[in-house]
Amino acid sequence: MTMPLMRPKRxxxxxxxxxxxxxxxxxxRVALGITAAAAEGRFELxxxxxxxxxxxPPREACHKCLSPHLHWREQSGEGELLACxxxxxxNDLFFRERLPWRLGLVHLDAGPxxxxxxxxxxxxxxxxxxVGARLDRAGQAVLIGFPNEGSAHMADDKMLREMTSDPKFxxxxxxxxxxxxxxxxxxxxxxxxxxxxxxxxxxxxxKMGGLEDVTALPQVTLVPLDLTNGRSVAELAxxxxxxxxxxxxxxxVHRSFGIGSRRGTDVAKAEMDINYFGFLRxxxxxxxxxxxxxxxxxxxxxxxxxxxxxxxxSNFPPHGTFSASKAAAHSLAQCLRAxxxxxGIRVINLxxxxxxxxxxxxxxxxxxxxxxxxxxxxxxxxxxVEDVYPGDVAQEWLERWRDNPKVLERELAAGGG
Amino acid sequence: MARRRFSYxxxxxxxxxxxxxxxxxxxxxxxxxGQALDALVKTSGIAKSDIDGLCLSSFSLAPDxxxxxxxxxxxxxxxxxxIPTGGASGVMSLRRAARAVQAGDADVVACVAADTNHVDSxxxxxxxxxxxxxxATYPYGSGGxxxxxxxxxxxxxxxxxxxxxDFGRIAVAQRSNxxxxxxxxxxxxxxxxEYMAARPISDPIHLFDCVMPCAGAEAFLxxxxxxxxxxxxxxxxxxxxxxxxxxxxxxxxxxxxxxQVDRDxxxxxxxxxxxxxxxxxxxxxxxxxxxxxxxxxxxxxxGEGSAFVRAHRMTHDGSFPNNTSGxxxxxxxxxxxxxxxxxxxxVRQLTDTAEPRTVPDAQLGLVAGFGMATYxxxxxxxxxxxxxxx
Numbered sequence: 001m002t003m004p005l006m007r008p009k010r011x012x013x014x015x016x017x018x019x020x021x022x023x024x025x026x027x028x029r030v031a032l033g034i035t036a037a038a039a040e041g042r043f044e045l046x047x048x049x050x051x052x053x054x055x056x057p058p059r060e061a062c063h064k065c066l067s068p069h070l071h072w073r074e075q076s077g078e079g080e081l082l083a084c085x086x087x088x089x090x091n092d093l094f095f096r097e098r099l100p101w102r103l104g105l106v107h108l109d110a111g112p113x114x115x116x117x118x119x120x121x122x123x124x125x126x127x128x129x130x131v132g133a134r135l136d137r138a139g140q141a142v143l144i145g146f147p148n149e150g151s152a153h154m155a156d157d158k159m160l161r162e163m164t165s166d167p168k169f170x171x172x173x174x175x176x177x178x179x180x181x182x183x184x185x186x187x188x189x190x191x192x193x194x195x196x197x198x199x200x201x202x203x204x205x206x207k208m209g210g211l212e213d214v215t216a217l218p219q220v221t222l223v224p225l226d227l228t229n230g231r232s233v234a235e236l237a238x239x240x241x242x243x244x245x246x247x248x249x250x251x252x253v254h255r256s257f258g259i260g261s262r263r264g265t266d267v268a269k270a271e272m273d274i275n276y277f278g279f280l281r282x283x284x285x286x287x288x289x290x291x292x293x294x295x296x297x298x299x300x301x302x303x304x305x306x307x308x309x310x311x312x313x314s315n316f317p318p319h320g321t322f323s324a325s326k327a328a329a330h331s332l333a334q335c336l337r338a339x340x341x342x343x344g345i346r347v348i349n350l351x352x353x354x355x356x357x358x359x360x361x362x363x364x365x366x367x368x369x370x371x372x373x374x375x376x377x378x379x380x381x382x383x384x385v386e387d388v389y390p391g392d393v394a395q396e397w398l399e400r401w402r403d404n405p406k407v408l409e410r411e412l413a414a415g416g417g
Numbered sequence: 418m419a420r421r422r423f424s425y426x427x428x429x430x431x432x433x434x435x436x437x438x439x440x441x442x443x444x445x446x447x448x449x450x451g452q453a454l455d456a457l458v459k460t461s462g463i464a465k466s467d468i469d470g471l472c473l474s475s476f477s478l479a480p481d482x483x484x485x486x487x488x489x490x491x492x493x494x495x496x497x498x499x500i501p502t503g504g505a506s507g508v509m510s511l512r513r514a515a516r517a518v519q520a521g522d523a524d525v526v527a528c529v530a531a532d533t534n535h536v537d538s539x540x541x542x543x544x545x546x547x548x549x550x551x552x553a554t555y556p557y558g559s560g561g562x563x564x565x566x567x568x569x570x571x572x573x574x575x576x577x578x579x580x581x582x583d584f585g586r587i588a589v590a591q592r593s594n595x596x597x598x599x600x601x602x603x604x605x606x607x608x609x610x611e612y613m614a615a616r617p618i619s620d621p622i623h624l625f626d627c628v629m630p631c632a633g634a635e636a637f638l639x640x641x642x643x644x645x646x647x648x649x650x651x652x653x654x655x656x657x658x659x660x661x662x663x664x665x666x667x668x669x670x671x672x673x674x675x676x677q678v679d680r681d682x683x684x685x686x687x688x689x690x691x692x693x694x695x696x697x698x699x700x701x702x703x704x705x706x707x708x709x710x711x712x713x714x715x716x717x718x719x720g721e722g723s724a725f726v727r728a729h730r731m732t733h734d735g736s737f738p739n740n741t742s743g744x745x746x747x748x749x750x751x752x753x754x755x756x757x758x759x760x761x762x763x764v765r766q767l768t769d770t771a772e773p774r775t776v777p778d779a780q781l782g783l784v785a786g787f788g789m790a791t792y793x794x795x796x797x798x799x800x801x802x803x804x805x806x807x
Contacts, residue, residue: 024544024556031552057553057792063666082670083575085560085567088617091540092559101558103619105568105793107669113793115557115564125575142556 002120005156007169007195008299020295020344021093025138030058033072038133038141039386045112047073056112077131079108081145084118084125094137098162104145106131114143120157121147134163135384137294137344139337155382164384165246165303165346168193173244175200175225175282176251177215178208180357180370181307185248186214188374192382195299198240200225200251202232227251227278237285242293247286248305248377249279254359258320268321275325276332279306283336291343303346303381306333310351310394313401314408318415337386348380353393366392424686425655428515429645430803431638432461433761433770435600438633438749442533446477447489449531449751453636454490457527461638461650470496470523470639472514474506474530474753476542496523504700504788505660506530506756507635508799512658514639524640531634532752539630547791554792560619562790563627566703567619569794572670573705574621576720581621583723584704585612587739588625588746590731591701595743597733597773602629602749625746626703633751635761642806651768653803656781657686660799674706674787675798676713684715687781687802691715694802695779696738696766698759700787701746702795707739710785714800733774741766741774759784763803780805 027035030046037044047054048062049069061068084104090096104118106129114131122129122145129145136142144160155166172189176182177199189197197220201211204224215222223240226232253274255267283304293301311323312330330349337347354360356367368391376390389398400408434456436449450473458465471494473483481489483499496517500506507530514526543561544551558564573579589609595601607625615624638650645652659682661675676683684690691714699710708722716737717725729737742748742762745755763782765771776782786799 024551024559026544026551027556028548028552031548057549083568083571085564085571085619085622086617087558087560087564087619089563089619090559091543091561092555095558095560103558103560103564103568105572105670113669115554115568115793117557125571136556138556140556 001151002153002157004153005161005168005298008297011297017293018295018297020137021097022138022342022344023094023136024092025140027140028058030060033058034133035135035139035141037072037074038135040388041383041385043075043077043131043133043143044072045075045110046070054108054110054112056114075108075110075131077108079106079114079129079131081105081122081125081127081129082107082113084122101159104129106145116143116145117159118145119147119150119154119160121150121154135346135386136163139341139344139346139386161298165381167246167378167381169195169299170245170302171196171198171243172246172248173198173200173240173286175227175247175249177201177211177222178206179250180210181355181373182250183210183214184370184374185250185377186217186220188371188378190217190219192378194219196221198223198244200236202226227281228273230281233281233285237289241286241289244286244290245293245299245301246303246305246381247282247290249282250307251278252307254319254322256319256322256359256362258317268324271322271325272328276328279329279332283332287336287340290345291340294343294345301345303348304336304340305348305377305380306350308333308349308351310353310389310397312351313397314405314412316412346384346386348385349387350377350380351387351389351394351398353391353397422686423519425515425519425658427642428518428655429640429642429650429652429806430511430655430760430764431640431645431650431652431768432457433764434460434634434636435761436531436634437600438602438631438751440534440602440629440631441536442632443535444533444632446475446531446533447481447486449533449632449634450475450486450529451490453529453531453634454527457636457638462648463525463638465492468492468525468527469494470514470517470526472498472500472510472526472528474500474502474510474756475532476501476503476752477532477538494523496526501753502756502788502797503753504702504756504795505786505797505799506753506788507758507760508658508784508786508801509660509797510757511639511655511760511801512660512799515655515658518639518641524644526639527636528639528757529634529636530753530757532632532754534630534632534752549792562702563619563622565790565793566705567622569671570621570626570703570705573672573709576672577723579708579723581613581623582609583726584626584708585609586726587701587704587707587731588612590735591740591744592747593732594741594774595747598742598748601743601747602631603743603747622703628702628745628750628755631749631751633749633754635751635754635757637757637761637764651770652806653764653767654806656689656802656804657683658799658801659683660797662798663796664798671794672709673719674709674713676710676785676800680713680715680800683800683802687804689781689802694781694783696733696741696763696776696782698740698763698782698784699744700756700759700785701740701744702787704746706787710787714783714785733776738776741771741776756786756788759786767803767805
């Protein structure tokens, strides 16, 4: 049983805020294949196409038959814990600050032997365990031995909490509370145990439905935030920047049409001003504050979430300028991820297909409900993943894009959404 | 049936050198190699220019390799080898040097293992020790070999019923031996109670299961017996030698080493049985590995290591002398020189220069090597049986 995490005491303002010492981040190019899968929540190992051997650590050839035809295949992770140890000494600062630390040696049913971090609910060897891959604070994949049957509070495990970005007891900024998506995110965060949810709203004279409901929740506070206005962003950052643990940037402008159906650039500029420049303003003001608090105890600053679109991967001409703004935001999010990584702040990108809102009125189903999208965000924070493609449409486009981006471009040009 | 190998007859192992160990040094590996070579020259009376073979083992030479050392120290060998295989490098160097001498590729080979140890060297070595260490062990707690051998020890204890006290007997006997070795880093006696009460490092590994990294060098000369006799150099001879790498790769966790594959060959070369061996110098990175060597080299059956250590005294004057210098656990681990420690000590025993820690009437000694924990176990194993010249 994992003891449920208790609400941390108020921080003593006299004490220095602990800074992040990242766990070892160096990996060889081949080993990054595990990271690529873990970034999407999967545990994959190299499998030989010719003889079927599953091998670990990753190599440049099959160690059985020397074939170079190695592919990454998803693993169930079932295996036997052969031995465990509790470290009382470490040569690395990250672990030294977190001792004692438990490790295991697992013989996977699929063949190889793995060294893993051990979840506290896994007992002494021998024991059956399930190995999964997670991103650690350095953003690199590590393998974790989980109990076959976890208890209700297993997410509160001390080691796991170091890897993930669970919103429980954390303070979150949601940049736009006026949309159905924004309100669903706020409700999901409150349900997940967030301590405070600050909800941005621009243009307060516009009365949109539903805002009263979420602001009635005791954890929720409305804050003025206009991403088109640098001063507005700076003022809010000055007020709450040093307290926010998770930023969820869901603000977006979404209009349909591409190039030829509209004159001028006003609409495209409005999209870029929120979807790209708004994100840039927000990152410049809130990024440094998040980085400074990333090792601040069990509820330290931990993650940044971007609501992008599957159209960021390949332009969808009926929503052409919107696609372009999301592609720009995607590129900027990669830059933000690189700049946040020295502090261990996870940048999570969401690439949904059409959301079931007014701006996708003409899109056929299946469409992603705001509630489902909100649950995906909470799950991504809890699982510590980095890229999420929620919904059937996003999954299908992703598969087509990975198979051949040029073919997808032709299909989309021909109206084949 | 494997083709019968050539014997190692006619080869002498002489002039065992230890450059005294220090915990930390601001010098480079080159300094320690230079000191070792200087001692080889002065002790043997062989001119530096007559050393025409060099076999080097070091972890802290980078960016140099062995050839850079020839220019650094003004050597011009006609035979050169670089064996960065740590704990197996003593056995491996001797095998290669012996063949070079037998073949006439070199007349006098200096085998040198040396490493420096700066204050932060050990930590920096761990994360970049191997591709697999960087990718698959160092990110898991960064305990270095301590956590790897904690798994091996825990599994061994669970499988065969060995206890911490059993491992303690090995460590305590080695400390007793170290007290009569002037080069040993540890000068104070160790009791079993102190061993048991030591702080945990990575359960079940505790403080006195671990070696102390330090700086230093070990070296010896390999030449023909004729040459050694002409020079009047006391020497030992090679009765048999084996090595094996990446053995039992399908064992999910290490319970046996490559010695088991080749030990019959080793004893057949020597025309001897395990019972004929008068002392052993096992590779003691952790006591569990010493116990495995007792089993895998045929001194007892697999799983009987703990009963074996309970039945024997492992001091230099005991019923089963092991690591008579104190081994790395009590003399210190000067990087790759740890892989030479057993070799220089065995030559001292067989040339009657081990003084207060002499094994009485020793005729045959076994030296084992074990090196390179690139992932979940050490890959290199080797062993030699040394004897007195007839």
